[in-house]
Amino acid sequence: MSTQNGHADPRIDLDLIAEMIAPGSRVLDVGCGDGDLLALLQSKRNVDGRGVELSQEGVNASVTRGLAVVQGDADTDLADYPDDAFDYVILSQTIQATRNPKEVLRALKRIGRRVVVSLPNFGNWRVRLQLLFNGRMPETRSLGHSWYDTPNIHLCTLLDFADLCDDLGLDIEDAVILTGERAWRISNPGPLANLFASEAVFLLSRRN
């Protein structure tokens, strides 16, 4: 899925995610695409990694690289996994392409002790201005599709996402926003982050 959302390469969010993962942990990457993040995590963080990918091309490419990846759908196939199966479950640039983001996030919380989510921010000022002045659905670097053929069917702003996490009993342990090529660590997304971030990476943990 991450290969299909028109995201410009190289993906800075992959490095940011890698920094959030403790070395040697068990990781499930949901929507792993060609396995770029899993390969990075294996080489840099020595993780025991698995992947789920919707497109068969992505799966076959990942397995050819020696990664443990299965074809599957985040919306339907996460139910198979047992509770606490992984130290981290990663949803990288995928949540906005799922049919039921809330249920997916709920499943991730059940499967992984920690959840890492990276997503584009629909609250970014460029998006807001495009809609305000052009009166058309915005297309940006992180959202490079026309409204009718976009896989991104559930876009949200960082504030929206923070609300959903709160709703599901997930605490934001760490968050990094991207503005252009620069990354900023924040504690919680506020109105300014929501205005300037083009995308963000969240490290989430279950609320005690």
Added chain:
Amino acid sequence: MNTIEKAGRPEGAGGPHSTEFEEAGIRVRRALATFGPDEPLALDCGVKLSPFTISYETYGELNAAKSNVVLICHALTGDQYAASTQPLTGKPGWWPHMVGPGRPIDTNRFFVICQNVIGGCMGTTGPRDTDPATGRPYGLNFPVITIADMVRAQAMLLDKLGIGEIFCVIGGSMGGMQVLQWASAYSERVFSAIPIATAARHSAQNIAFHEVGRQAIMADPEWKQGAYLAHGTNPAKGLAVARMAAHITYLSEAALHRKFGRNLQDRDSITYGFDADFQIESYLRHQGSTFVDRFDANSYLYITRAMDYFDLAADFGGVLANAFRGTKSRFCVVSFTSDWLFPTSDNRQIVHALNAVAAKVSFVEIKTDKGHDAFLLDEPEMFSTLRGFIDSAARARGIGA
């Protein structure tokens, strides 16, 4: 083979019934292992089969750490000649694209073993061998065997060869069932497992097709209640029909249409008779008639029955995941888009069960119109993905290139 000699090869692992030769860059060893009265095979049906023999082949060399063993499990009508010339037919081995120097199962790197299954007819004890109780061929007195029995016998041979761990167990169709059985019953011995185009239980439709084949054999008057060897007859017609019916299930409508369509065989128009007017008829008849030269009708009955009985979850309260609980093996499940005998959905059930125990599993579905038989054919995407899986497993196991 020197490595085995050094490792101390027990009796029966080589000896007088073993020949060695080089073929197509592969060091081939063809051998027969005998299991005497003190080493019976305890079958699921309660019978202790003894004595029995296992006919097998090895390719390549066992390394000093004995860590490079690849076990190939053959399909229903396969045999131990995976990568060397089949002595009866004179044809090349049945998995030439997969096994050999530089192939995904690289015989320069791995020590490959392929055994004829118990109940088979290529040298391993089966219904056409002599029943020591009567001095006559077993025929229908041969005990009914299961996939688990086949695997148990294979494990006994590996024990005899002094081999503990298998680096990789691989097979398609019925071979894939054996792979699943290995991974479940001997998980501590299996480092990696590649079940291809298979299922954790034989479907009703597949049992139905097998029953058609068995009834064709039994309807042949020369079958003689299975005692055709004693009567000097041969149920070749029944076995050929069984093969023809089964062969259709190995292909796909698209492949049949591409290869044959409605093309006529050596004629310009239909003959208003029951000759093989169509190329597909002629092709199937050929498949049937060549098959009977190399296969035993009773073996066909017994081995199809073993597949029918296979239901891995049944021993685990109906929960397939429990068959793999605690597994540390890595899995790569492979299916084919046009396989309707062991469709992707059957293979996906295996993947779901493995996910449910958080096993290290990969799952690829290969796009092809060649049907179930695709696992035997030249499918570059299958080879590239399996090469990736095997190489990565070999790195993890510390097996050099």
